[in-house]
Amino acid sequence: MAAKTAVDVPFMEVNGELCKGCQLCVGVCPKTVIAVSEKLNSASYHPAYYTGADCTGCGLCFYACPEPAAIRVVKP
Amino acid sequence: MKVFEKSPSFYEVFERKSGPAKEATHYCPGCGHGNIHKMIAEAMDDLEITERSVFVSPVGCSVFGYYYFDCGNFQAAHGRAPAVATAVKRSNPDAIVISYQGDGDLAAIGTAETIHAANRGENITVFFVNNAIYGMTGGQMAPTTMIGQRSTTTPLGRAEQIHGNPIRMAEMLATLPAPTYIERVAVGTSKQIMKTRKAIRKALKIQKEGKGYSFVEIVSTCPTGWKMDPVAARDWLVDDMLKVFPLGVFKDESDNVDEGTWDRSFEGFVPDKVNTYLDRMKSPFDVTEELDLVKDLNCKFAGFGGQGILTLGLFLSQIGMRAGHQVSWFPAYGPEMRGGTANCSVNISRDRIGSPLVDRPNMLVVMNQPSLDAFEKDVVDGGTIIVDSTIVEGKADAKRLNVVALPASDMADEVGTTKVANVVILGAVVAATDAYEPEFVESTLRAVIKKQSLIDMNMEAFRKGYDFVKNGN
Numbered sequence: 213m214a215a216k217t218a219v220d221v222p223f224m225e226v227n228g229e230l231c232k233g234c235q236l237c238v239g240v241c242p243k244t245v246i247a248v249s250e251k252l253n254s255a256s257y258h259p260a261y262y263t264g265a266d267c268t269g270c271g272l273c274f275y276a277c278p279e280p281a282a283i284r285v286v287k288p
Numbered sequence: 289m290k291v292f293e294k295s296p297s298f299y300e301v302f303e304r305k306s307g308p309a310k311e312a313t314h315y316c317p318g319c320g321h322g323n324i325h326k327m328i329a330e331a332m333d334d335l336e337i338t339e340r341s342v343f344v345s346p347v348g349c350s351v352f353g354y355y356y357f358d359c360g361n362f363q364a365a366h367g368r369a370p371a372v373a374t375a376v377k378r379s380n381p382d383a384i385v386i387s388y389q390g391d392g393d394l395a396a397i398g399t400a401e402t403i404h405a406a407n408r409g410e411n412i413t414v415f416f417v418n419n420a421i422y423g424m425t426g427g428q429m430a431p432t433t434m435i436g437q438r439s440t441t442t443p444l445g446r447a448e449q450i451h452g453n454p455i456r457m458a459e460m461l462a463t464l465p466a467p468t469y470i471e472r473v474a475v476g477t478s479k480q481i482m483k484t485r486k487a488i489r490k491a492l493k494i495q496k497e498g499k500g501y502s503f504v505e506i507v508s509t510c511p512t513g514w515k516m517d518p519v520a521a522r523d524w525l526v527d528d529m530l531k532v533f534p535l536g537v538f539k540d541e542s543d544n545v546d547e548g549t550w551d552r553s554f555e556g557f558v559p560d561k562v563n564t565y566l567d568r569m570k571s572p573f574d575v576t577e578e579l580d581l582v583k584d585l586n587c588k589f590a591g592f593g594g595q596g597i598l599t600l601g602l603f604l605s606q607i608g609m610r611a612g613h614q615v616s617w618f619p620a621y622g623p624e625m626r627g628g629t630a631n632c633s634v635n636i637s638r639d640r641i642g643s644p645l646v647d648r649p650n651m652l653v654v655m656n657q658p659s660l661d662a663f664e665k666d667v668v669d670g671g672t673i674i675v676d677s678t679i680v681e682g683k684a685d686a687k688r689l690n691v692v693a694l695p696a697s698d699m700a701d702e703v704g705t706t707k708v709a710n711v712v713i714l715g716a717v718v719a720a721t722d723a724y725e726p727e728f729v730e731s732t733l734r735a736v737i738k739k740q741s742l743i744d745m746n747m748e749a750f751r752k753g754y755d756f757v758k759n760g761n
């Protein structure tokens with residue numbers, strides 16, 4: 213994933229293997245910076261991913277996601 | 289820095305889960321249970337209660353709470369989570385006890401437990417996941433199913449005239465005086481989800497402070513049962529369900545009750561005390577000394593209802609009690625009063641008995657053919673099987689087992705009534721096991737048989753069975 217790892221800007225990251233492709237995170241992001249991959253993961257879901265910029269670290273995607281470990285958001 | 293990530297109150301890896309994906313849940317994509325689990329786990333972290341929390345899982349899709357939460361776990365019978373939670377809380381007052389339930393579990397089969405736990409003001413927290421359907425069993429109507437909603441059991445849609453209206457549990461429970469906090473929230477929009485997060489924390493905090501019963505109804509989704517994609521399901525929740533299930537606080541006394549008001553404990557589950565209680569339930573006979581017992585008896589007695597199978601078990605148990613041995617008697621019978629199948633398990637032991645069930649008997653009595661067919665294979669190698677050969681035509685395996693073919697019913701008829709066939713068999717059981725002296729059994733029977741007029745007949749029946757095994761006649 214194209215996740216930013218620098219700690220001075222907020223970012224989100226998706227563990228593509230744990231994502232079930234439900235797209236709930238996509239719809240709640242106020243910045244519309246989450247997209248869905250064309251590729252399938254090994255459980256046959258199209259995982260979500262961070263498009264790479266403008267995340268504010270609000271955490272809404274984290275709470276919208278039903279999976280405990282699919283999304284991680286860092287807000288420095 | 290703020291990091292939103294997997295809560296440490298979840299297991300790092302969901303080892304107990306079957307299948308390969310041990311870090312993902314077993315829930316369908318977009319299922320609301322996952323969101324709710326996350327917020328409960330986070331609240332446990334922040335309130336620092338994980339170590340003392342006990343999560344009671346229901347029957348339903350969330351039956352596997354113990355896959356996920358790294359705290360104490362119970363899995364209750366369908367609908368019984370609040371009863372189990374009550375027991376856990378009262379016997380462990382320091383525990384934070386969570387009863388997590390779906391709408392089928394809480395509002396259908398468990399309605400009574402739900403209402404009475406609330407009415408007692410148990411200091412527990414109930415998270416009620418209302419997804420308007422039975423998810424686990426494949427989408428049947430729940431008490432909360434919406435009017436017009438299709439399910440496998442309402443294929444034309446739920447209709448008031450046929451199925452009644454959706455039940456509003458939060459409103460109903462709020463009429464009771466005892467509950468401290470009752471709110472309905474939802475996992476629809478982000479704003480609603482954040483309110484759910486707050487309500488979950490508040491409910492657990494109330495319990496932590498001993499302020500009593502807290503109930504959070506969470507309107508949730510079941511995309512699979514509803515046959516919708518996850519996004520459409522959230523929209524339906526927001527646009528349709530909330531019209532019937534309005535969000536809001538229905539009761540909140542948390543500022544008016546003092547901390548510890550609803551703390552209460554019950555010491556009944558201290559093992560020493562339980563043993564004391566049990567010992568008080570000692571034998572009704574004056575047991576002066578324990579008799580020798582060559583071998584523990586694990587018996588199964590089986591036949592038709594009305595043949596005296598259960599009484600046979602009771603007699604043997606009473607003999608064991610009088611001899612100072614540990615005994616258990618466990619009946620199992622069908623709903624029919626007569627003619628149905630019946631069996632009982634009897635253990636007689638020199639040591640404390642762990643389970644009253646007898647899966648592998650060393651003594652089997654069968655008084656009908658179905659019982660022979662059902663239980664012969666369970667008998668341990670070299671065990672004894674007594675067959676009432678008047679009734680049972682089949683033959684037991686004499687190579688593997690010690691088989692006694694006893695025409696018990698005929699012998700009882702000779703005594704005067706078929707009714708004493710069970711006592712003929714008792715004679716054979718005592719003789720075949722050498723467990724007790726016949727005189728000791730006879731004096732016990734005299735003590736326990738209430739009708740004096742029947743005693744002689746029973747004595748004769750017992751001797752006949754005993755002699756048949758000892759002398760072959």
Ligand SMILES: Cc1ncc(C[n+]2csc(CCOP(=O)(O)OP(=O)(O)O)c2C)c(N)n1
Pocket residue numbers: 347348349350366389390391392393394397419421422423424425430510
């Ligand atoms: C005593 C008993 N009766 C019936 C069932 C079958 N059963 C399993 S789950 C369930 C309903 C679950 O629905 P709900 O409580 O709404 O939970 P969900 O699966 O939707 O989360 C039923 C009826 C059972 N397991 N035990």
Ligand code: SF4
Pocket residue numbers: 223224240241242243244245246266267268269270271272273274285
């Ligand atoms: S944290 Fe907020 S801004 Fe960032 S991706 Fe998630 S929802 Fe979008």
Ligand code: SF4
Pocket residue numbers: 226230231232233234235236237238259260276277278279282283318
């Ligand atoms: S909400 Fe979670 S599971 Fe659903 S698509 Fe987004 S990351 Fe994947």
Ligand code: SF4
Pocket residue numbers: 314315316318319320321349419423424509510511512513
């Ligand atoms: S059947 Fe419904 S409630 Fe059960 S896991 Fe799937 S979506 Fe969730």
